[in-house]
Amino acid sequence: MTTAVHRPHTVTARIDTVDSTPAPAVYTATVYMNTAPHSYDGYQHHHPLAEATRPDGSPLRLAFHAGSRIRSHEAAADAAFTVGNRQGPDDNGLSWPTDVRSVSVGDVIKVTGPDHWIVYLSVDPFGFSAVPEPTILVSLVGSRASGRTTITVLTDDDSDSNGDGEHAEDSHAACIEPHRTADGYADCDGRPL
Numbered sequence: 265m266t267t268a269v270h271r272p273h274t275v276t277a278r279i280d281t282v283d284s285t286p287a288p289a290v291y292t293a294t295v296y297m298n299t300a301p302h303s304y305d306g307y308q309h310h311h312p313l314a315e316a317t318r319p320d321g322s323p324l325r326l327a328f329h330a331g332s333r334i335r336s337h338e339a340a341a342d343a344a345f346t347v348g349n350r351q352g353p354d355d356n357g358l359s360w361p362t363d364v365r366s367v368s369v370g371d372v373i374k375v376t377g378p379d380h381w382i383v384y385l386s387v388d389p390f391g392f393s394a395v396p397e398p399t400i401l402v403s404l405v406g407s408r409a410s411g412r413t414t415i416t417v418l419t420d421d422d423s424d425s426n427g428d429g430e431h432a433e434d435s436h437a438a439c440i441e442p443h444r445t446a447d448g449y450a451d452c453d454g455r456p457l
Contacts, residue, residue, distance in 0.1 A: 289330035289378030290355075291340035294323070295348055296372040299402055303370040307386040307395060313372055314404040316348070316364050321405075324361065326354040330378050337375040337383040341392050344373050364404070372398055 296313035303311060316324045328334045328343045346352065348367030353359045360366070367373075371387045372395060385392035 291328045291330060291334055291337065291343075291378065292376045293326040293328065293340055293344035293354075294374040294376075295326075295344060295367055296374065296398055296401070297365065297367075297404065298370040298372070300370070304368060305370065306388065307370045307372055309396060309398075310400065311370070312400045312402045313398045314402050316361070317404055319361050319363060324358070326358060327356045329355045337377055337381070338385065338392055340375045340377070341373040341385045341387075344375070345387060 295316040297316055298307055298311050299314050300308070300311035318324050326344050326347055328340045334340050334343060343354070345367050347354050347358075348360050348371075350360050350366060367387060369387050369389055373385050373387065373392070374382060375385065376382050382397075384395050384397055386395045
């Protein structure tokens with residue numbers, strides 16, 4: 265014989281097993297490398313910019329936890345500048361790629377705050393200046409800001425490949441290093457070094 269059991273005072277409790285500690289507020293920074301020929305004179309809105317990426321080409325997003333050290337977009341930009349000059353990793357341990365030049369005057373840092381407010385800051389000789397969102401974006405690969413391309417180095421033997429006394433301009437498309445010309449070393453913009 266089976267007897268039914270009656271439980272008139274059963275209490276059901278909900279127990280959350282998920283950590284109830286909120287995630288720390290984070291500032292994220294994306295660095296855009298100025299690829300204009302005279303980029304070190306400062307950023308101008310018409311300058312082409314290339315987004316710094318990881319060696320595999322995926323986006324490089326630096327993260328900085330909001331706290332006593334990082335309290336503003338400018339402080340996060342300063343921290344990104346420090347990482348971009350190979351002075352340590354971000355708060356998640358991400359370091360600056362070795363095949364991308366360091367962050368310099370004329371580059372632009374996009375900082376997204378914990379409140380999702382986005383600020384674009386140009387790197388100035390002393391600090392940062394707010395700038396509008398960049399509109400001219402180019403690939404980092406093959407730009408003056410990265411070594412992620414085949415670098416064409418002209419030698420004395422092939423500097424005049426078409427016999428007209430000058431070298432072909434298309435051979436400079438990927439150059440980021442100086443090379444030898446008939447009158448000495450010059451960069452790809454024709455400026456003497």
